[in-house]
Amino acid sequence: MNLLTKLALGAMGRLRPRPALGEGAPTITLPPPPRAGGLPLMAALAARASAREFAPDALPAAQLSALLWAAWGINREGGGRTAPSALGAQEIDLYVALPEGAYLYDAAAHALRLVAPADLRGVTGYQDFVDDAPLDLVFVADHGRMGLVPGAQRESFASVAAGAIAQNVYLYCASAGLATVLRAWIDRGAIADALGLPHEHQVLLSQTVGLPKAAG
Numbered sequence: 378m379n380l381l382t383k384l385a386l387g388a389m390g391r392l393r394p395r396p397a398l399g400e401g402a403p404t405i406t407l408p409p410p411p412r413a414g415g416l417p418l419m420a421a422l423a424a425r426a427s428a429r430e431f432a433p434d435a436l437p438a439a440q441l442s443a444l445l446w447a448a449w450g451i452n453r454e455g456g457g458r459t460a461p462s463a464l465g466a467q468e469i470d471l472y473v474a475l476p477e478g479a480y481l482y483d484a485a486a487h488a489l490r491l492v493a494p495a496d497l498r499g500v501t502g503y504q505d506f507v508d509d510a511p512l513d514l515v516f517v518a519d520h521g522r523m524g525l526v527p528g529a530q531r532e533s534f535a536s537v538a539a540g541a542i543a544q545n546v547y548l549y550c551a552s553a554g555l556a557t558v559l560r561a562w563i564d565r566g567a568i569a570d571a572l573g574l575p576h577e578h579q580v581l582l583s584q585t586v587g588l589p590k591a592a593g
């Protein structure tokens with residue numbers, strides 16, 4: 378769908394999911410993530426960049442697993458994560474919009490749990506590439522987990538945590554030769570509706586990931 382159509386539908390509150398492409402499994406168990414390998418950190422930083430052209434191919438399960446673990450996985454005893462959060466609130470929920478359904482990343486189980494059996498990719502942003510790239514991440518802050526954070530700071534602290542996760546995604550993508558772009562130009566109401574979020578859950582950002590579009 379082109380940008381103008383999406384903007385018009387968004388203005389009317391009618392940016393809606395498409396039917397799922399195939400039947401999404403209730404749970405996608407991810408293979409164990411690698412704890413080694415990839416580009417050296419300085420080389421990944423040197424390669425980090427935003428890209429807005431994607432091949433439609435699905436990511437192999439091993440890459441999806443590594444991507445989600447790098448983003449916001451559990452990396453130590455006690456449940457610590459690959460990105461920081463104020464007071465350790467771990468308030469960010471990471472959703473993954475796939476053609477066959479929208480899933481919530483369950484870091485403890487390192488699995489994806491189906492939350493909406495529809496293709497939400499096109500709802501995750503106004504730019505046309507989001508519709509057909511293999512996956513769009515959505516960063517959601519659960520304000521209910523931020524009871525110890527003063528109310529006035531909750532949104533900014535959650536945005537910082539989401540930014541740290543997004544940079545993890547950028548660095549993994551740089552290391553794995555994937556394309557990605559973080560996006561704030563999104564219809565937060567449409568995404569919240571499509572995911573069925575309760576009111577204390579706030580949509581912050583989206584990020585598209587996929588193989589780079591082949592040259593030529």
Ligand SMILES: Cc1cc2nc3c(=O)[nH]c(=O)nc-3n(C[C@H](O)[C@H](O)[C@H](O)COP(=O)(O)O)c2cc1C
Pocket residue numbers: 425426427428429504558559560561562563
């Ligand atoms: C908070 C934030 C929001 C962004 N929103 C969008 C967006 O909606 N669409 C987009 O194409 N790029 C978006 N970007 C990506 C920036 O345009 C990009 O990072 C910038 O042009 C610098 O390019 P680079 O990432 O390749 O260094 C966003 C970046 C950040 C940090």
